[in-house]
Amino acid sequence: MAVAELSTSYTKTSTRFHSSQLSLSSSSSRFSDHFRRSFRPLPRTRNATISCSVTSDQVQTPIPVQAESPKGKSECYGVFCLTYDLKAEEETKSWKKLINIAVSGAAGMISNHLLFKLASGEVFGPDQPIALKLLGSERSIQALEGVAMELEDSLFPLLREVSIGIDPYEVFQDAEWALLIGAKPRGPGMERADLLDINGQIFAEQGKALNASASRNVKVMVVGNPCNTNALICMKNAPNIPAKNFHALTRLDENRAKCQLALKAGVFYDQVSNMTIWGNHSTTQVPDFLNARINGLPVKEVIKDHKWLEEEFTEKVQKRGGVLIQKWGRSSAASTAVSIVDAIKALITPTPEGDWFSSGVYTNGNPYGIAEDIVFSMPCRSKGDGDYELVKEVIFDDYLLSRIRKTEAELLAEKRCVAHLTGDGIAFCDLPEDTMLPGEM
Amino acid sequence: MAVAELSTSYTKTSTRFHSSQLSLSSSSSRFSDHFRRSFRPLPRTRNATISCSVTSDQVQTPIPVQAESPKGKSECYGVFCLTYDLKAEEETKSWKKLINIAVSGAAGMISNHLLFKLASGEVFGPDQPIALKLLGSERSIQALEGVAMELEDSLFPLLREVSIGIDPYEVFQDAEWALLIGAKPRGPGMERADLLDINGQIFAEQGKALNASASRNVKVMVVGNPCNTNALICMKNAPNIPAKNFHALTRLDENRAKCQLALKAGVFYDQVSNMTIWGNHSTTQVPDFLNARINGLPVKEVIKDHKWLEEEFTEKVQKRGGVLIQKWGRSSAASTAVSIVDAIKALITPTPEGDWFSSGVYTNGNPYGIAEDIVFSMPCRSKGDGDYELVKEVIFDDYLLSRIRKTEAELLAEKRCVAHLTGDGIAFCDLPEDTMLPGEM
Known part of the structure; x- marks a missing residue:
């Protein structure tokens, strides 16, 4: 994956404090108008590369290239x-x-x-x-x-x-x-x-x-x-x-979870629906087999091996990227791109009746009791207008809740690590373990 | 690109003779029935790898996997x-x-x-x-x-x-x-x-x-x-x-030629049509600016710089892959894949009225006087049934003809090099120069 490089420095200790770059006091929700103004960028030198292979001696017809547009x-x-x-051509004017x-x-x-x-x-x-x-x-x-x-x-x-x-x-x-x-x-x-x-x-x-x-x-x-x-x-x-x-993006995790449930149940993957990934895109993520359905039935009614669901399923989903690197020597670029397409389409086409999709979204008045002011993957539905609403008809049991608590705790810890970047004051970083998904960098 | 490996040996001399592996006498056209029988494969050990991650202890529902199908x-x-x-599901039965x-x-x-x-x-x-x-x-x-x-x-x-x-x-x-x-x-x-x-x-x-x-x-x-x-x-x-x-496949060459004409003419690429690549997918190929059209007009009426057309255009098309490797460090996998899609779609959708596409096809009764019994890129039209017919309404001038003769000569020489593989007797290889396209292997 290409790298957007910024000059940056960091100290390497297991517990870190960062002074806030923005001198903002801690804030648990969206910023006040005062802080919004603080975030406006300063005037800066523009250094984008201009590259255009149409030069004046090449182009014969008098069509101006965009490099000469008013915005400059x-x-x-x-x-x-x-x-x-587009309006001038028969094929494109509609x-x-x-x-x-x-x-x-x-x-x-x-x-x-x-x-x-x-x-x-x-x-x-x-x-x-x-x-x-x-x-x-x-x-x-x-x-x-x-x-x-x-x-x-x-x-x-x-x-x-x-x-x-x-x-x-x-x-x-x-x-x-x-x-x-x-x-x-x-x-x-x-x-x-x-x-x-x-x-x-x-x-x-x-x-x-x-x-x-x-x-x-x-x-x-x-x-x-x-x-x-x-x-x-x-x-x-x-x-x-x-x-x-x-x-x-947690859609690749959702897709992988559906595929693993299909494999286990011996059905084609288009029979698996209502798959939620809860929480972080890390090893603490929770692929939810309690609410997912196979051929419209609760997963647990179709897959009787509940031990597999509780002890192996999540690991199978999460190890997918690592297995791919072993076999293929490359990370999952193609299927990640497909999942990005799925995630975009999920927002611009109406969600099929009764189904939902997962996306990591901002917790702001969520109905599940998840901590506010983090980005947490949850079940969503869309009317196809680019927006979404959270799905209310989900159930929880102790097993699911305990795992949701764990991924929630991780995201809260990650948030403390980056307080200097979110305007929440002094960063304090005490992440307990490495939770990067295998095969991801 | 992955390699389909076969055990093979070859001698390295600049002029080569290969004895026919099949002991067939020279034949300039399709084989007789006698030779057809000779080509039928001998019974052989099948050594394909079977890899299937659904195993009997995983699958719970009683759906047989295909590994147990009659063909085995x-x-x-x-x-x-x-x-x-597919017929059992509402969404797939049509x-x-x-x-x-x-x-x-x-x-x-x-x-x-x-x-x-x-x-x-x-x-x-x-x-x-x-x-x-x-x-x-x-x-x-x-x-x-x-x-x-x-x-x-x-x-x-x-x-x-x-x-x-x-x-x-x-x-x-x-x-x-x-x-x-x-x-x-x-x-x-x-x-x-x-x-x-x-x-x-x-x-x-x-x-x-x-x-x-x-x-x-x-x-x-x-x-x-x-x-x-x-x-x-x-x-x-x-x-x-x-x-x-x-x-x-010469569709990537066709696409690149259209793009270069569009750039030169200062029009968007969808305005370029009737682009033929004649001959070999090598540096002897002929992107045909005589018959191509821009906004429905002959290219030469739109691009007045005929020197550019004759001396620079072809090289610009052919160097594209090499420039890409310089800039990007990789060969043109994505656009090659797009051109394969274009080539397939060209055969399964009706060609737009008045337009055509290029494909390297077998010369068997072609209307252009090109040597028979080679695979030569020519202008084709399709009804969308997977088949094609050659386009008759093309014109030639001395410049175009002389270049077509050169790529034709190369393909005839290549054919002599592989006579031992086509059933045409003893191979004789005297290719004069390296004509691999830059950026291709």
Whole structure:
């Protein structure tokens, strides 16, 4: 996965205190107007790379390239620098209005799958033209050009604009979707606490950039790990964007859980529904076999081996990424990209009657008694309007509750680790164990 | 790209003679019945790996896995070993009949993009269930399991069966499409002639396997290089399959040519049509700007810089892969996969009125005066029934003809190099220069 690099430093001790970079006092909920103002970015030098292979001696027809547009900060690439008029063409004039989709870590393997799915129309439909805004790092800018070249050569009719850059304030301009995939991978000897800090700084910056530049209703999907707490940090730094718009991806976990239940039950995977992943995208996550259904029946009525459900199922779901690395030598880029597509589609198409999907969302008045002010994966339903509501018809037993408490405690601990990045004061980091999922960095 | 390994040996001299492995006399066209019989495979030990993660102690419901089917040679993977009844489910009973799609080099990067496109329904449509039959090598079988795992975890409703193996006779069983991507990459110091021989042996074997096992109307798309001559070898070894069903992929070249014309003309790429790639998928290929159109007009009327068209355009198209490797450090897996999708869709959807597409097809009564009995990229049109017809309304000038003659000469020379593999007697190899496309192996 590509890395959005920011200059950063961290001390390596097992318990950490960070002074708040923003000098904000501890706050358990969304910021007051006073603090919102504090988060507005300072004027800064724009250093995005402009790369456009259409030059004046090449283009013969008098069509201006976007680099000359009034805003003066387009970073279009190649053929995507050309203007066009969707309303002027017979085939395109019935299309919807163009939407801007920003993707970070755009030169990485997950993006390499995802971008082509977005561009093909598979995600947003055959009448939805899209603009892709690719965020990379100075180190990856050449690779981003390569990605843009491949997108050019694919001649996707719906893909009308591609721009690349390394400044999130520019790349996120007017974004209606922000798919935040880029994150620093965990280096040798690095602890989860280190990763939380180093990636937290990236997501704090990107949150500020979204707050400054993106559409006021941008939907944000955080994939880069540790994704729940990264999403929380991002959200806290973007006070002008609804907290409900931030998601941490747990859809791959949901998909894997469905597949493992199908395998165990001896049914095809399309028979498994109502699968919730509760909590963190880490080994404390809780794939919920109490509420899930197989052919419409409670899982426990179909899978009689309850010992397997309690003792092996969760591990099977979580070890999937590690097994894949062993067998394949690579991480699960393709299926992660598929799960991102699923997560987006879940928000833009109505959820089938009686079913639901999982997403890591902000706990703000949740009906389950889960601690407020964290990003926690919960069961959601959507009308297909980009928004969601939490599902109320779920049941709990002691086993499920005790595990939910554990993942909740972890997320609260992660939150304390990044207090300096969320405006909650002094960070205190005492994560007890390594809970990174196998096969993830 | 994954390698379909076969034990093989070759001598390294710049001019080569191969004695015919099949002791066939030279034949310039399709084989007689006598020779067809000679090509039937001898009885052989089947050594495909069976890998199925559903075992009897795991599955509780009494659904038999396919490994127990009458044919006794299923190599299903994981959840795809489960039986299902498409007609029994409300959502699936209106679906078409399942089709088998075989893919070689299935553990490689091109396939890693392509398989997920096939499985998602993007290629064959939302009511076409598919079975993927993945061919790998002994070395890649673990990686194939990884691919199958990711396909499992993606929960594609249309993907009903996935099987993996290393024996083409088994993997190609009843295949309706064979996408032959796997090929030996060119090693250091290896010449094109060496590559022709080493990969030719792979494609001879796969042709025999298709002839023995595949659907009688299987469509074969050869991607592994040198793809034109590999397709010829494959076809010659599959005499019971119509010669017209074999294609060598030149669609990526077509797409790149359209993009470069669009860039030069300053129009969006959807305005470029009627793009023919003539001849070989090598540096002798001819992207045809004489017959191509921009906004319905001849290219030369739109792009007045005819010097650019004659001297720079072709090189720009051909250097694309090399530039990509420089920038991105990887070969063009994603856009190659897109072009394979385009090539398949071109055969299963009616070609838009007045337009055409390019494909490397068998020259058997072509209207252009091109030498018979080679695989040559030419302009095609389809009714969408999987078949095609050659386009007659093309014009030639001396410049175009002279270049077509050069790529034709190369393909005839390549054919002489592999005579021992096509049943045309003694091979004689005198390829004058290296014509591999930059960035391809």
